Amino acid sequence: MTDQRRSHRRTCSLCEAMCGLVLEVEGERVVSVRGDEDDPRSRGYLCPKGPALAGLHADPDRLRSPLRRTASGWEPVGWEEALDEAAERLHEAQSRHGRDAVATYVGNPAVHNTGSILYYPSFAHTLRTRHRYSATSVDQLPQMLAAFLMFGHQLLMPIPDIDRSEHMILLGANPLVSNGSIMSAPDVKRRLGEIQARGGRVVVIDPRRSETARVADEHLFIRPGADAWLLLAMVHVLFDEDLVRLGAAEGLVRNLDRLRELARAFPPERAAGPTGIAAEDVRRLTRQLAAAPRAVLYGRVGVSMHPFGSVCHWLVNAINLLTGNLDRPGGHMFTHPAFDIVGLREPLGIGAGSFGRWRSKVRGLPEFGGELPVATLAEDIRAGGDPPIRALLTLAGNPVLSAPNGPALEAALGELDFMVSIDFYLNETTRHAHLILPPSGPLEHGHYDVAFHVLSVRNSARYCPPIFEIGAEQRHDHQILAGLERRLLRLRGAPRRGQALVRLRERLGPERLLEIGLRVGPQGFGGGVRQGLRGPSMARLRAAPHGIDLGPLRPALPERLPTRRGGVAPHIDLAPEALVADLGRLEQEGALEPEALRLIGRRQLRSNNSWMHNIPKLIAGKARCTLLIHRDDASRLGIADGQEVEIRSRVGTVVAPAEVGTEVMPGVVSLPHGFGHHRPGTRLGVAAGSPGVSINDVTDDQRVDGVSGVAAFSGVPVTVRPVAPATTADDGAPPS
Numbered sequence: 001m002t003d004q005r006r007s008h009r010r011t012c013s014l015c016e017a018m019c020g021l022v023l024e025v026e027g028e029r030v031v032s033v034r035g036d037e038d039d040p041r042s043r044g045y046l047c048p049k050g051p052a053l054a055g056l057h058a059d060p061d062r063l064r065s066p067l068r069r070t071a072s073g074w075e076p077v078g079w080e081e082a083l084d085e086a087a088e089r090l091h092e093a094q095s096r097h098g099r100d101a102v103a104t105y106v107g108n109p110a111v112h113n114t115g116s117i118l119y120y121p122s123f124a125h126t127l128r129t130r131h132r133y134s135a136t137s138v139d140q141l142p143q144m145l146a147a148f149l150m151f152g153h154q155l156l157m158p159i160p161d162i163d164r165s166e167h168m169i170l171l172g173a174n175p176l177v178s179n180g181s182i183m184s185a186p187d188v189k190r191r192l193g194e195i196q197a198r199g200g201r202v203v204v205i206d207p208r209r210s211e212t213a214r215v216a217d218e219h220l221f222i223r224p225g226a227d228a229w230l231l232l233a234m235v236h237v238l239f240d241e242d243l244v245r246l247g248a249a250e251g252l253v254r255n256l257d258r259l260r261e262l263a264r265a266f267p268p269e270r271a272a273g274p275t276g277i278a279a280e281d282v283r284r285l286t287r288q289l290a291a292a293p294r295a296v297l298y299g300r301v302g303v304s305m306h307p308f309g310s311v312c313h314w315l316v317n318a319i320n321l322l323t324g325n326l327d328r329p330g331g332h333m334f335t336h337p338a339f340d341i342v343g344l345r346e347p348l349g350i351g352a353g354s355f356g357r358w359r360s361k362v363r364g365l366p367e368f369g370g371e372l373p374v375a376t377l378a379e380d381i382r383a384g385g386d387p388p389i390r391a392l393l394t395l396a397g398n399p400v401l402s403a404p405n406g407p408a409l410e411a412a413l414g415e416l417d418f419m420v421s422i423d424f425y426l427n428e429t430t431r432h433a434h435l436i437l438p439p440s441g442p443l444e445h446g447h448y449d450v451a452f453h454v455l456s457v458r459n460s461a462r463y464c465p466p467i468f469e470i471g472a473e474q475r476h477d478h479q480i481l482a483g484l485e486r487r488l489l490r491l492r493g494a495p496r497r498g499q500a501l502v503r504l505r506e507r508l509g510p511e512r513l514l515e516i517g518l519r520v521g522p523q524g525f526g527g528g529v530r531q532g533l534r535g536p537s538m539a540r541l542r543a544a545p546h547g548i549d550l551g552p553l554r555p556a557l558p559e560r561l562p563t564r565r566g567g568v569a570p571h572i573d574l575a576p577e578a579l580v581a582d583l584g585r586l587e588q589e590g591a592l593e594p595e596a597l598r599l600i601g602r603r604q605l606r607s608n609n610s611w612m613h614n615i616p617k618l619i620a621g622k623a624r625c626t627l628l629i630h631r632d633d634a635s636r637l638g639i640a641d642g643q644e645v646e647i648r649s650r651v652g653t654v655v656a657p658a659e660v661g662t663e664v665m666p667g668v669v670s671l672p673h674g675f676g677h678h679r680p681g682t683r684l685g686v687a688a689g690s691p692g693v694s695i696n697d698v699t700d701d702q703r704v705d706g707v708s709g710v711a712a713f714s715g716v717p718v719t720v721r722p723v724a725p726a727t728t729a730d731d732g733a734p735p736s
Contacts, residue, residue: 009036009545010464013112013442014049015608016452017042017179017186018462020546021050023443025467030054030443040549041458045187047179048606048618053442055615057468061683063424063438065473074426077435079475086435087487089418090127090391098387103131105374107397108609111451112442114510115478116395118450122347122505123481126488130358130367131380131389135609137373138402139301141710142309143182145355145368149576150317152562154353154369155342155454156334158317159183160296161553162191162457164330166200167292169285171227171316172302172714174210177605181300184449184456189215191457200292203285205230205277206302207600207668208628220285221665224598224715226275227299228308228586230282231315232266233275237286238322239263245290247324248557255575259318262575262583276665290323294330305601305714308586310707314579321572327557334556337453338461338523338536338548339514342560348517352562355578361385365709374403375701375711381412391418395477396439400428401610401676401694404711405651405701410679422480425611426683428676439477443467448514448541459554461523461536462547463514482506514538523550582706597633599647599716600664601673601695610674613687625692626659628670629720634660639722647671649718651700654693658722669720671695 005026012019020039024032033054035046056062066082067074077085093101104124110116124132136144148154160183162168175181175188185191192202192215204213205220213219222230238244239260246253268279275282289295297319303312317332325331341350356366360376361383372380377399381389392413400406400413406428413419413432421430424438447464470476475483486502505513515538520526523535536548561570606618613619627645639645641660646653647669656671664670676694677687696713703712 005031008467010443010467011447011449011462011547012050012053013447013449014052014612015179016181016184016455017047018184018449018452018456019045019047019050019179019186021046021053023053023467028468030057036546038546040547041456041460042186045190049608049612052612052615052618055617057441057443059614061425061614061685062441063426063436064471065438067426067436069434079473082435082437083480083483083487086420086437087484087491089420089434090393090484091488091491093391093418097390099128100130101387101389102127102129102391102393103133103377103381103389104129105377105392105394105397105399106134107395107399107402108135109396109611112449113396113445113477114448114450114514115445115476116481118510118513119478119481119505120395122502123485124370126485130372132371133374133377133399134371135397135402136369136371137375137708137710138713139304140182141368141373142304142705142708143313144353145310145708146313146317146579148353148355149578150314150573152352152564152570153342155350156560157182157455158320158326158332158334159455159457159553160298161330161333162188162195162296163552165195165294165296166198166330167289167295168192168195168200169203169205169289169297170212170216171205171230171297171299172304173298173300174206174212174603176211176215177603178300180457182455183298184452188212192216201288208602208664208670209662220277220281223274223276223665224600224668225306225308225712227303227306228311228315229266229271229274230277231312231319232263233268233271233282234286234319235259235263235315235322236266237268237283238290238319240267241287243287243290244322245324246321248327248555249321249572252558252561252570252572253321254571254573258575258580262580289319294328295323295325296320296331302600302714304710305712307589307703307705307712308582309705309710309712311579311582311586314576318574321574327555329552333553334560335454335456335553336459336522336550336556337456338521338550339448339450339453339517340521340526341450341454343522343526344517344520348513360709363709365704368708373704373709373711374399375704375709377403378405378409378412378701381415390416392416394419394421394423394429394433396423398427398429398610400679401674401696403701404696404699404713406676406694406696407652408701422477425614427610428679428682431679431681437475437480439480440470440474444470444474445476446511458552459550460547461518461541461550462544463538463541465542478510479506511538578707585706596667597718597720598668599649599695599698599718600668600670600714602628602670604672607672607674610676613674613677613690614684616686619686619690623657623690623692625656625672625675625690627656627720628659628661628664630664630666630668631660631662632666633669634658637720637722639720644723645720646723647698647718647720649698649700649716652697654697655723656693669718
């Protein structure tokens with residue numbers, strides 16, 4: 001007897017866009033995936049990652065029960081034994097060496113998982129270590145830091161109201177591929193086209209003629225790492241030509257005159273050299289932005305991942321405010337999510353943030369939001385000291401490929417006494433673990449985008465129940481985290497009340513925590529009795545398979561701004577001292593002679609970091625791990641299209657085929673991120689067939705943003721040379 005076909009509506013959880021999907025299922029198999037035309041946000045849009053959910057669910061390499069590493073290889077182990085051992089080893093490290101002897105690293109997929117995002121903060125609080133690291137310090141911490149210093153909360157990051165904008169400048173952003181990073185927006189190509197159809201204008205400024213640049217009205221090349229010069233010049237023009245209009249921010253701004261004084265030293269003529277953009281073009285871009293009735297400047301990873309990322313995001317926010325576009329429809333707006341982790345208190349909410357409460361061991365890089373920059377993880381492990389880092393827990397992360405100077409981190413992982421990974425792949429990082437605890441897959445647990453509704457271009461709410469039941473040998477993320485936390489408390493002899501609270505949260509599960517958050521949020525009873533009676537609840541969400549549309553972004557000032565520490569009234573700081581102080585370093589480094597070539601990364605639509613390369617549909621086709629190089633540079637260096645080339649930085653060397661053309665500007669080369677699957681000891685059969693090389697084998701962990709300490713992944717100085725055919729087998733891999 002054949003299984004009856006069932007149809008399920010689902011949010012895609014593989015990137016930030018939250019596209020609606022329709023999955024056709026027979027038994028335990030997904031037979032088709034298509035876009036959900038009735039989803040109010042995505043309206044049927046589907047990128048290549050959506051159908052990959054079927055491949056991920058069926059992946060034979062995906063782990064479904066715990067593994068223990070032994071001298072003779074990996075062996076299966078039961079859940080109770082595995083959780084007991086993991087908790088005992090973590091407790092042992094802290095008992096012998098102090099609470100900071102354990103480190104944690106959380107990867108990007110954890111933010112897409114309701115259980116992990118709701119249960120990890122409590123686990124981390126119980127662990128009490130200062131050595132916490134995450135993918136946040138790979139690509140977005142400078143943006144969060146700017147929000148914290150300017151608006152008073154790390155997640156008060158204004159979102160481009162792209163659906164009503166009439167003029168949009170995209171700086172270091174490629175949302176046609178990312179689907180809108182820190183701007184959750186399905187089908188950005190259509191949305192940008194609608195700006196143009198309204199008579200508006202789309203401008204892209206980027207060292208690469210990206211997929212987004214190809215559909216824009218104008219594209220300007222900019223030298224990697226020079227974005228702060230451009231932004232300061234734009235601020236200069238706004239003040240110099242009397243174009244400043246505060247709009248909704250009137251009366252809330254502090255240090256306006258200080259910013260005016262700072263900008264006087266950065267006219268467009270001075271910025272032309274570092275940026276490669278003519279002074280008159282800077283003036284024209286600024287005037288057009290200021291004159292548009294509804295406009296927004298959007299900066300993303302290209303302005304985050306370099307030595308002045310924090311300064312850049314400060315200035316992006318400032319320019320939107322100075323042009324009157326902060327909190328204006330079609331401009332830069334704050335969201336009102338149904339589950340409001342900005343407004344809710346902990347443990348359901350996320351705290352306002354913190355900065356510099358402690359610093360890393362070796363270089364003294366600052367804490368932000370309870371975490372240290374991952375750029376310092378390897379050296380902090382190898383530094384020893386008192387206390388040394390002797391154990392590590394990773395959650396859904398692969399820092400060997402995503403952190404700077406991956407080979408150095410690989411070597412450091414080998415020095416640990418104990419490592420445990422919550423991950424369903426045996427990958428380049430988890431192969432170093434002593435225990436792997438695999439959680440359920442995306443289709444096996446309920447899903448609500450706790451984080452990305454906070455970053456959405458439209459207020460909405462959607463819950464998706466699990467499609468498949470987990471097997472007896474499987475566990476969900478929240479069960480693993482709560483199980484470890486409960487055991488740690490017991491081992492410490494913690495009060496029974498504390499242990500009982502963890503047991504209660506374990507029994508409640510994510511869905512009941514969601515119910516509480518929805519009820520007390522701004523769209524529930526937290527917004528008043530009338531709002532609560534008609535607002536989202538879990539029952540209403542379950543009855544709305546396409547989600548609930550809560551309307552366009554709406555003005556939020558001043559009520560969205562929190563009271564600052566010490567009872568300081570809500571305000572917007574236009575010149576935070578920590579950011580102002582970094583301008584001296586900008587002027588000093590701007591005078592340095594630029595290197596011959598600068599390496600930048602790139603994202604690809606059929607990928608999302610390292611963990612999707614084991615799905616056949618996403619890795620099919622021609623090899624994608626190529627080095628883009630301008631034809632003038634290729635000619636000068638004697639490099640032919642398709643030829644293997646050596647890319648060398650201060651910290652390492654990799655070899656990849658060259659892709660010669662005009663997609664990148666002269667002096668710039670580009671490698672995609674997430675590859676490097678040549679390491680031995682993994683179980684990634686598909687990825688190993690297209691290993692590529694890791695860009696982070698040559699990213700310099702000593703090159704960081706001067707304020708946040710985040711690694712400057714973009715604009716790394718490199719040399720490139722052709723390699724003889726006889727040496728092309730060398731892929732730049734570190735010794736095993």
